[in-house]
Amino acid sequence: VQLQASGGGLVQARDSLRLSCAASGRTLSGRYMAWFRQAPGMEREFVAALNWNGVRIYYADSVRGRFTISRDDAKNTGYLQMNSLKLEDTALYYCAAGVSTSGYMSPYQERTYLYWGQGTLVTVSS
Numbered sequence: 001v002q003l004q005a006s007g008g009g010l011v012q013a014r015d016s017l018r019l020s021c022a023a024s025g026r027t028l029s030g031r032y033m034a035w036f037r038q039a040p041g042m043e044r045e046f047v048a049a050l051n052w053n054g055v056r057i058y059y060a061d062s063v064r065g066r067f068t069i070s071r072d073d074a075k076n077t078g079y080l081q082m083n084s085l086k087l088e089d090t091a092l093y094y095c096a097a098g099v100s101t102s103g104y105m106s107p108y109q110e111r112t113y114l115y116w117g118q119g120t121l122v123t124v125s126s
Contacts, residue, residue, distance in 0.1 A: 037092065
């Protein structure tokens with residue numbers, strides 16, 4: 001699966017932004033899909049994930065209630081809707097997808113995800 005993340009940009013605090021993760025090669029359906037982010041000088045951290053059938057959704061505490069992860073199987077594309085952006089949301093955002101599975105895998109760990117996009121930069125200014 002090749003992943004192409006897009007939609008990043010420079011926005012002001014409290015603005016909204018939607019990131020997209022277009023998949024090619026193989027389907028996102030039936031796979032865990034997630035967004036991670038890496039702020040300058042920090043380690044990459046988990047943001048949000050969908051389990052393989054999209055029924056279970058997971059969020060980091062820092063974004064719960066503001067971010068929404070979704071997936072459109074018809075378009076083979078995942079999304080991250082980000083509302084009420086804060087300065088601390090500034091980071092390079094990566095989308096990731098796991099192997100095709102119907103079992104449980106930890107959605108929070110990077111090792112769950114075999115395929116990674118190149119990252120899209122989100123900068124939030126005051």
